[in-house]
Amino acid sequence: MAFELPPLPYAYDALDPYMSAQTLQFHHDKHHQAYVTALNNLIKDTPLADKPLEEIVKASYGDPSKQAIFNNAGQHWNHTLFWQMMKKGGGGSIPGELETKINEDLGGVDKFKEAFTQAGLTQFGSGWAWLVVDGGKLKVTKTPNGENPLVHGQTVLLGCDVWEHSYYLDYQNRRADYLKAYLDNMVNWEFVAELMHKG
Amino acid sequence: MLMMGRRGFLAAAGAVSVVTMMDRGIGRAWAQATGPFKLDPLGYATSALEPHIDAKTMEIHHDKHHATYVTNLNAAVKDHSQVASMPLQDILAKLGEMPDAVRTTIRNSGGGHANHTMFWQIMGPGGGAPTGDLKAAIDRDLGGVDAMKETFNGAGARVFGSGWVFVTVDKQGKLALESKPNQDTPLMEGKRVLMGNDVWEHAYYLTYQNRRPDYLKAWWNTVDWSKVGERYAAAKAGTLTI
Ligand SMILES: [Fe+2]
Numbered sequence: 001m002a003f004e005l006p007p008l009p010y011a012y013d014a015l016d017p018y019m020s021a022q023t024l025q026f027h028h029d030k031h032h033q034a035y036v037t038a039l040n041n042l043i044k045d046t047p048l049a050d051k052p053l054e055e056i057v058k059a060s061y062g063d064p065s066k067q068a069i070f071n072n073a074g075q076h077w078n079h080t081l082f083w084q085m086m087k088k089g090g091g092g093s094i095p096g097e098l099e100t101k102i103n104e105d106l107g108g109v110d111k112f113k114e115a116f117t118q119a120g121l122t123q124f125g126s127g128w129a130w131l132v133v134d135g136g137k138l139k140v141t142k143t144p145n146g147e148n149p150l151v152h153g154q155t156v157l158l159g160c161d162v163w164e165h166s167y168y169l170d171y172q173n174r175r176a177d178y179l180k181a182y183l184d185n186m187v188n189w190e191f192v193a194e195l196m197h198k199g
Numbered sequence: 200m201l202m203m204g205r206r207g208f209l210a211a212a213g214a215v216s217v218v219t220m221m222d223r224g225i226g227r228a229w230a231q232a233t234g235p236f237k238l239d240p241l242g243y244a245t246s247a248l249e250p251h252i253d254a255k256t257m258e259i260h261h262d263k264h265h266a267t268y269v270t271n272l273n274a275a276v277k278d279h280s281q282v283a284s285m286p287l288q289d290i291l292a293k294l295g296e297m298p299d300a301v302r303t304t305i306r307n308s309g310g311g312h313a314n315h316t317m318f319w320q321i322m323g324p325g326g327g328a329p330t331g332d333l334k335a336a337i338d339r340d341l342g343g344v345d346a347m348k349e350t351f352n353g354a355g356a357r358v359f360g361s362g363w364v365f366v367t368v369d370k371q372g373k374l375a376l377e378s379k380p381n382q383d384t385p386l387m388e389g390k391r392v393l394m395g396n397d398v399w400e401h402a403y404y405l406t407y408q409n410r411r412p413d414y415l416k417a418w419w420n421t422v423d424w425s426k427v428g429e430r431y432a433a434a435k436a437g438t439l440t441i
Pocket residue numbers: 027031079161163165166
């Protein structure tokens with residue numbers, strides 16, 4: 001069965017002015033759609049065609065002959081989570097248990113935000129910044145292009161797309177401003193806490 | 200003499216201070232850390248490539264993105280006078296020998312500086328078409344101008360994420376196509392670049408958004424073939440640098 005583009009879980013202008021409706025329209029309807037379409041075309045009539053997305057991501061990782069499949073499967077997985085990690089009126093306070101864990105493992109919320117921003121800024125070119133659980137501990141990481149923590153055996157709690165298409169219409173070269181707006185005004189912390197509880 | 204001057208300049212500069220470069224007559228300004236590497240002004244107005252590349256894209260691309268590469272490259276070599284005195288093409292060709300602490304910055308920002316310097320140089324309002332030796336080489340090595348554009352655009356569309364497509368040239372004048380991720384460049388393998396196109400999203404997003412193939416196609420209208428011809432002649436004479 002072919003993969004489908006999941007609908008955006010809010011209106012296009014829900015994140016305005018931090019992420020404009022125009023950005024979300026291109027990002028969701030064009031970029032994410034293109035990954036889904038490319039993935040479906042690439043796996044059609046192959047043994048991967050009926051596999052779940054996570055399995056395709058893991059099976060194609062590090063295999064040069066499956067690089068294109070990995071790129072598009074990875075990006076489909078990443079973007080599907082990314083939309084859910086944001087909400088209208090996001091940012092704000094972090095649910096208690098998650099905040100405690102951030103304090104314990106990352107030295108506090110400010111330190112976490114600093115590390116996450118740094119990860120996003122130093123991901124040269126295109127990629128993602130992440131908050132993950134690795135061996136029971138929270139960790140901040142980054143990955144290039146379509147790569148994600150799934151292939152490193154980590155559980156994703158939060159991810160920020162730092163491909164220029166995520167922020168160029170709204171922030172141009174100012175990636176730091178975009179990362180700040182993401183953390184302070186867009187993150188759906190309840191969803192992040194839910195991911196933590198699911199493990 | 201130039202190398203001595205650079206060392207003296209560095210020693211005198213001490214801590215990195217920021218000076219402002221002004222683009223003559225246009226009034227745009229960009230910050231530039233002092234150091235051996237400089238951001239040259241664009242050789243034409245930011246609007247000169249419209250409608251194919253819009254003025255705002257040109258301004259941000261040159262004054263912000265390229266300026267940041269120069270600033271970061273200067274900062275990286277600040278405490279490495281040996282590296283600071285080398286020409287950029289030699290630094291990039293010897294990336295593996297660069298100090299561990301600054302190798303990644305040199306790769307990204309040094310590559311970015313070289314790539315963008317070439318990029319501004321080969322574009323312009325001049326247009327034209329390849330002629331003479333260059334035209335003959337394109338016909339011989341790349342199947343003619345139309346075939347070259349098609350292969351080049353195909354390679355550009357296939358770069359996943361950020362990167363560049365290049366035409367390289369060797370001392371015999373032989374041409375080849377090559378794409379690279381991020382700010383990597385064939386200079387890192389000691390080769391010479393005849394021309395190249397930036398397919399980072401920042402190069403086209405304000406005008407083309409997700410439509411990279413449209414940008415790739417339109418970009419050929421911005422190429423100044425007399426400049427490419429000069430680079431081709433320099434490559435054969437052994438004087439082409441970045
Ligand atoms: Fe994206």
